[in-house]
Amino acid sequence: MPLGAYLTLAALVFAIGLFGVLTRRNAVGILLGIELMLNAVNINLVAFARFHADLAGIVFTLFTISITVAEVAVGLAIVIVIFRVRRTVEADHLDLLRG
Amino acid sequence: MTAETLAFAGVAVVLLASSLGVVLTPNLFHAVLYLAAALVATGVVFLLLDAPFLFGVQLLLYAGGVVTIVVFAIMLTERLVGTSIRQTSRYLVNGALLSAAVFVGVAGFLVQLPPAAPRPAWPGDLTVAVGRALVGPYAMPFELLGGLLVIALLGALYFARSEP
Numbered sequence: 001m002p003l004g005a006y007l008t009l010a011a012l013v014f015a016i017g018l019f020g021v022l023t024r025r026n027a028v029g030i031l032l033g034i035e036l037m038l039n040a041v042n043i044n045l046v047a048f049a050r051f052h053a054d055l056a057g058i059v060f061t062l063f064t065i066s067i068t069v070a071e072v073a074v075g076l077a078i079v080i081v082i083f084r085v086r087r088t089v090e091a092d093h094l095d096l097l098r099g
Numbered sequence: 100m101t102a103e104t105l106a107f108a109g110v111a112v113v114l115l116a117s118s119l120g121v122v123l124t125p126n127l128f129h130a131v132l133y134l135a136a137a138l139v140a141t142g143v144v145f146l147l148l149d150a151p152f153l154f155g156v157q158l159l160l161y162a163g164g165v166v167t168i169v170v171f172a173i174m175l176t177e178r179l180v181g182t183s184i185r186q187t188s189r190y191l192v193n194g195a196l197l198s199a200a201v202f203v204g205v206a207g208f209l210v211q212l213p214p215a216a217p218r219p220a221w222p223g224d225l226t227v228a229v230g231r232a233l234v235g236p237y238a239m240p241f242e243l244l245g246g247l248l249v250i251a252l253l254g255a256l257y258f259a260r261s262e263p
Contacts, residue, residue, distance in 0.1 A: 001107045004212050006148070009111050011209065013118050013137075015202035020122030022194035028172055032121055032134050035165065039141045050148040053219040055228055058150055059237050062229070065153075065160050066244055070251035072165050076172040077255035083176040092189075 006047035014040035027079050027089040031072065038068050107147055114140035131169050138162045152226040 013036055020033030042061050049057025083089050086096075117140060120133030142157035221228075233241050 001104060001147070004209055005107065006144070007209055007212075008206070009114065009144070011202055011205040012115055013141075014205070015198040016115070016118040016122055018201055019194045019198040022197060023122065023189060023191055025189060026127060028169060028176065029127055029130060032130055032169065035134060035161075036118055036121060036137065039138065039161075043141060043144055046145055046148050046150055046153060050150070050221075051218060053221060055232050058153060058225070058229055059232050061153060062156060062233075063240065063244055065156055066248060069160050069164050070248050072168055073255040074251050074258070076168055077258035079172055080175055081258050089176050 003047055003051045006043060010040040010043040010047070012040075013037075013043070025090050025092055027082070027091050027094075028076070030091060031075055031079070035068070035072070038064065103147065106143075110140050110143045110147065114144065127173055128170075131166060131173065134169070135162050135166045138166070149221060150225060152229055 017033045017036030017040060020036060021030050022033075024030045024033060042064060045057045045061045045064070049055065049061070079089055082094060086094065088094070114137055117133045117136035121130050121137060124130050124133065138157060138161040142154040142162070145151075145153040145157060
């Protein structure tokens, strides 16, 4: 398959993830959309690395995967704390900082 | 149709269908299961790109780790699993318009790609090359990544600790 096929697939997954981030009300659902977007970027990185025969893209993908795991752990810890304090994880109800 | 084209088409259909499942299903628990399918399909895309090591990392960290953590978070934040877990979405039309616009913007760059260049051959075993790179030119970022993971997990523990 040519490079363009992989990039198109990644762009589609990115758009779907963005749709999820924009439309979900639940904070966990928004996080799931972000995961999809990060995955699409990983496909791009690996595709470019493969078609340019450059190892840097593969190593960078390893780093992004690990950092994403850390991000999910911290993000979900924050969600759990918010649920403990406010008894909700609906993003629309979390307007404590609204002026 | 070569076997690679067929495999790519199959995995692309599975990836797109499960991604749509993640954002469209009203049940958050089902969304996580669809996300697991999408993550495994992404790993298969890595396999098609001759990166079997990344396929293993994807399975272990994403499909294993992230999905488990998210399932726990859902169980901890829903008081009655099954009744309050259903959720509605909002701004469906606006969200679809905006993400379609983003896709069209990216596709505008994709059609300017130079004509398909053949895949260059990988020099040697990829897993060996990645291992050597991680202790060679990328040793410093690799160590920093370990530090970041420890700090992030300590931070998550600090946030989620029970009040004394």
